[in-house]
Amino acid sequence: MPTLADVGKAAGVSRGTVSNVFNRPELVRPELRERVEAAARALGFGGPDPKGRLLRDGKFNAIGFMPPGAYAISEVMRSPYGRELVLGVSLACDEAGTTLSLVNGTDNTRFASIRDALVDGFILGHSADIGLIVSVQRRRLPFVILESDAGPDINSIKIDGRSGAVAAVRHLTGLGHRHFAILSVRRTPGPPIVHMPGQATRRLLAGFPLDDERLDGFKQGLAEANLSIDNVPIIETIPGEPSAGAVVFDRVPEATAILTMSDWQAITILDEAVRRGIDVPGHVSVVGFDGTAESARTTPPMTTVAQDVIGKGRLAARMVLDNEAPRQVVLPVELVVRASTAAPRTKIR
Amino acid sequence: MPTLADVGKAAGVSRGTVSNVFNRPELVRPELRERVEAAARALGFGGPDPKGRLLRDGKFNAIGFMPPGAYAISEVMRSPYGRELVLGVSLACDEAGTTLSLVNGTDNTRFASIRDALVDGFILGHSADIGLIVSVQRRRLPFVILESDAGPDINSIKIDGRSGAVAAVRHLTGLGHRHFAILSVRRTPGPPIVHMPGQATRRLLAGFPLDDERLDGFKQGLAEANLSIDNVPIIETIPGEPSAGAVVFDRVPEATAILTMSDWQAITILDEAVRRGIDVPGHVSVVGFDGTAESARTTPPMTTVAQDVIGKGRLAARMVLDNEAPRQVVLPVELVVRASTAAPRTKIR
DNA sequence: ACCATTTTTTGGAGCGCTCCAAGAATTTTA
DNA sequence: TAAAATTCTTGGAGCGCTCCAAAAAATGGT
Known part of the structure; x- marks a missing residue:
C-alpha cells in the first residue's frame, strides 16, 4: 500500500502537500493539486490511511456495545428486547454521527475485546461481572452499565x-x-x-x-x-x-x-x-x-x-457520548393490560 | 494519559519490557513484572493503547455495515428486514470473533464515513450510488453490495x-x-x-x-x-x-x-x-x-x-471476511402462502 | 572459577499520518 | 522595479505501539 510519502515522491512534492491535497485541497494550487492527484491515481493510492490519522488525532468516533454475560451480539439481535435496545442506541448514534460498534466477546475473549475495542465509550449490557467494569475503567473510557447498579461513581440505567x-x-x-x-x-x-x-x-x-x-x-x-x-x-x-x-x-x-x-x-x-x-x-x-x-x-x-426500551438505549448512548458526571437512572415501568390476561375459569384441557 | 514509555521510566525498565508485561507476561521475570505492574498502577496506566498497536499491526478486526441510500442505521434497525439482515451479519461476526460496525453516514458524510471507517471490509446496503462503491474500492477493502449487481468484478448478493x-x-x-x-x-x-x-x-x-x-x-x-x-x-x-x-x-x-x-x-x-x-x-x-x-x-x-434474510446477511459477512474471488450470488425466493390471501368475494364496506 | 547455555531485557526502526512554524514563491502595492 | 504582502509548500516532531536482533544477566556444568 502506497503512503502519502510515496505519492509525494512520485509527484515531486512533500508529504504535507499530499496530505493537504486530500484534506484541505483549497490550500494547494490547482495545477499542483492535479499533479498530485495524478500521481496518487497512478500509484493506486486511495487516500490517507485512517490508521495514521487515528494515532495522530486520537478519536475513534464510535461507541461500543457489549452484550450482557456471555451472550453474543447475534443473540442480542435475535431477542425483541435486544433489538429495541440497539435501535435506541443507534438513534443516538445517528444524531451524533457516531459509529455503533457491536463488540463481540466470548467468555474468554471479552476482556481482550474491551481492551482492544476501537471505541470512545462503552455500553455494557446487564451483567453481574465486575471484571468487565474494571476493564473499561482501566481504559478510562466513559461507560454506562445497564440493569445493574454499580455504585454512585458509575453510570447506570435500570428499570424498576x-x-x-x-x-x-x-x-x-x-x-x-x-x-x-x-x-x-x-x-x-x-x-x-x-x-x-x-x-x-x-x-x-x-x-x-x-x-x-x-x-x-x-x-x-x-x-x-x-x-x-x-x-x-x-x-x-x-x-x-x-x-x-x-x-x-x-x-x-x-x-x-x-x-x-x-x-x-x-x-x-x-x-x-x-x-x-x-x-x-x-x-x-x-x-x-x-x-x-x-x-x-x-x-x-x-x-x-x-x-x-428504545428510550433506554438512547439515553445510554447519550450518557457515554456526553460523558457527564455519573448518574444512576431508574426508569419507570407500566403494566400494559391487553388481551392475554383475564379472570381464571374452570379449566378444560 | 501515560504511555508505555512513561511506565518504563517509572519502573526503571524499557518500553519493550513494559509491553511484554502486558502482552507476554511469561517472558518477564516475576519480580520485575510485579515492579512494572506497580508502576503502571501508580501512574494509572490502563494497558497499551490500541491506537498504537493498530498502526503497528494494521488489522481492525471489524467489518462495517453501511445502510442503503440515505438511510440511517436506526432506520435499518427499525425495519423487520433490516433487523434480520443485521442479525445474519452478526451471526458471521460472532463466528469470526469480529466486531460489527454500523457505520453512519448522512447524505453528505457517507463518503467521509467510508474513507475513515475503522473496518477491514464493508457490506453496502442496496443502493444505486456508484460513488459509494468507488469510495470503498479506493480503500482497497473487500466488500459486497446487496441487491444490486455491479458487474463481474464486484461481490454482490441479491434475491430473485x-x-x-x-x-x-x-x-x-x-x-x-x-x-x-x-x-x-x-x-x-x-x-x-x-x-x-x-x-x-x-x-x-x-x-x-x-x-x-x-x-x-x-x-x-x-x-x-x-x-x-x-x-x-x-x-x-x-x-x-x-x-x-x-x-x-x-x-x-x-x-x-x-x-x-x-x-x-x-x-x-x-x-x-x-x-x-x-x-x-x-x-x-x-x-x-x-x-x-x-x-x-x-x-x-x-x-x-x-x-x-438472515442467510443473506451471513453470507455477505462471510464474503467480506473470506475475501475470495468476486462472485455475484442470486438467492432464490419462495412464495409462502398463509392466511392473508384468498379468492375475492363481493366487497362489503 | 571459567566458559557455554539459557533466560531476560534493551532500544532502534518503523507503522502513516497531521500539525505547524518557517521558508519559498508569487502577487500586489507604491 | 523593489519592497511589502500574500499565498503556497516544506519537513521536523510526535502520536504509542510491537517487533526483533543484539546485549546483558543468570544459570549450569566441569
Whole structure:
C-alpha cells in the first residue's frame, strides 16, 4: 500500500502537500493539486490511511456495545428486547454521527475485546461481572452499565423491575388467579430446568441482578395475596428456547397464570398455546415483560410490564457520548393490560 | 494519559519490557513484572493503547455495515428486514470473533464515513450510488453490495426479486383477483404519493434497482393474466409510514388485492385493516415481501414472498471476511402462502 | 572459577499520518 | 522595479505501539 510519502515522491512534492491535497485541497494550487492527484491515481493510492490519522488525532468516533454475560451480539439481535435496545442506541448514534460498534466477546475473549475495542465509550449490557467494569475503567473510557447498579461513581440505567413484577402479580391476583407458574431465565447453556415446589435444587437466584429483582417482585406480589412463591413452580429457560411453552404446559398444567421475564418468553408460551389449542386468556393468562413492539401483535395481544426500551438505549448512548458526571437512572415501568390476561375459569384441557 | 514509555521510566525498565508485561507476561521475570505492574498502577496506566498497536499491526478486526441510500442505521434497525439482515451479519461476526460496525453516514458524510471507517471490509446496503462503491474500492477493502449487481468484478448478493413478484401476482390472479393496488417504496422524504392510472406524474421507476425489479415482476405477472400494470394504482410510501394503509383503502377502495414491497408495508396495511374492521382476506388480500419472522405472526398470518434474510446477511459477512474471488450470488425466493390471501368475494364496506 | 547455555531485557526502526512554524514563491502595492 | 504582502509548500516532531536482533544477566556444568 502506497503512503502519502510515496505519492509525494512520485509527484515531486512533500508529504504535507499530499496530505493537504486530500484534506484541505483549497490550500494547494490547482495545477499542483492535479499533479498530485495524478500521481496518487497512478500509484493506486486511495487516500490517507485512517490508521495514521487515528494515532495522530486520537478519536475513534464510535461507541461500543457489549452484550450482557456471555451472550453474543447475534443473540442480542435475535431477542425483541435486544433489538429495541440497539435501535435506541443507534438513534443516538445517528444524531451524533457516531459509529455503533457491536463488540463481540466470548467468555474468554471479552476482556481482550474491551481492551482492544476501537471505541470512545462503552455500553455494557446487564451483567453481574465486575471484571468487565474494571476493564473499561482501566481504559478510562466513559461507560454506562445497564440493569445493574454499580455504585454512585458509575453510570447506570435500570428499570424498576421489582415494581413491574409486583404490578404483574397484583393484576393477576386481582383477577382471581391463585395458581401460578414462573418462567425465569436460564443464564447457562442447556435445556429448561424445572424447579418444583419443595425440590432440593430449587433456588431463587437466577444469577443476574435483573432476574433476581424481578423474581423478588413476584415473591412480594404473591405474598400480598397470601401466596408463597415457594409453592410456585419456576422454570428456567434460555431466552428464545422454543420448548419453553411445552415444558410449562406439561409440567404445570394446573397453573392459570404464567409470569415471565420477557416478552420473548411470553411469545413462546403463546405460540405453544396456539399449537395446542389452549385458549389464552380463557384457560390460562400470560404476562410478558418489556413491552416491546412485538407484544402488541401477538395472538392475543399481550399484557406486559412495559418499559421504554428504545428510550433506554438512547439515553445510554447519550450518557457515554456526553460523558457527564455519573448518574444512576431508574426508569419507570407500566403494566400494559391487553388481551392475554383475564379472570381464571374452570379449566378444560 | 501515560504511555508505555512513561511506565518504563517509572519502573526503571524499557518500553519493550513494559509491553511484554502486558502482552507476554511469561517472558518477564516475576519480580520485575510485579515492579512494572506497580508502576503502571501508580501512574494509572490502563494497558497499551490500541491506537498504537493498530498502526503497528494494521488489522481492525471489524467489518462495517453501511445502510442503503440515505438511510440511517436506526432506520435499518427499525425495519423487520433490516433487523434480520443485521442479525445474519452478526451471526458471521460472532463466528469470526469480529466486531460489527454500523457505520453512519448522512447524505453528505457517507463518503467521509467510508474513507475513515475503522473496518477491514464493508457490506453496502442496496443502493444505486456508484460513488459509494468507488469510495470503498479506493480503500482497497473487500466488500459486497446487496441487491444490486455491479458487474463481474464486484461481490454482490441479491434475491430473485422479479420471480418473487411474478409468483405473488400469479398466486393472486390464480385466486381470481382482477383489481390490484401496489404499495411501492418512496425513497425520498415526504408523504405517500398516489399514482393513479393515466396520471401524468406516473412512473414505474422507484429509483433503487431492488424496487424497480419487483415492480417489473408485478408488471410481468399482471401481463400474464392479461392485465396491464398501467391500470393499477401505485402508492409510494416511506417504509414504516403509518398512514400507508389509510391511503390505500381511501384511494383504491375497489382493490381486492394489495401487493407490497416488504412485510413491513404489508403489516401497516394489516394494522389499518384491523382498525377499520376490514376483513383480510375476506374483503381484501394482502401479500408481503421478505418473509421476515414478523410475517408469520400478523393477524392473519401473512402470505409473503420469502427470502432467507438472515442467510443473506451471513453470507455477505462471510464474503467480506473470506475475501475470495468476486462472485455475484442470486438467492432464490419462495412464495409462502398463509392466511392473508384468498379468492375475492363481493366487497362489503 | 571459567566458559557455554539459557533466560531476560534493551532500544532502534518503523507503522502513516497531521500539525505547524518557517521558508519559498508569487502577487500586489507604491 | 523593489519592497511589502500574500499565498503556497516544506519537513521536523510526535502520536504509542510491537517487533526483533543484539546485549546483558543468570544459570549450569566441569
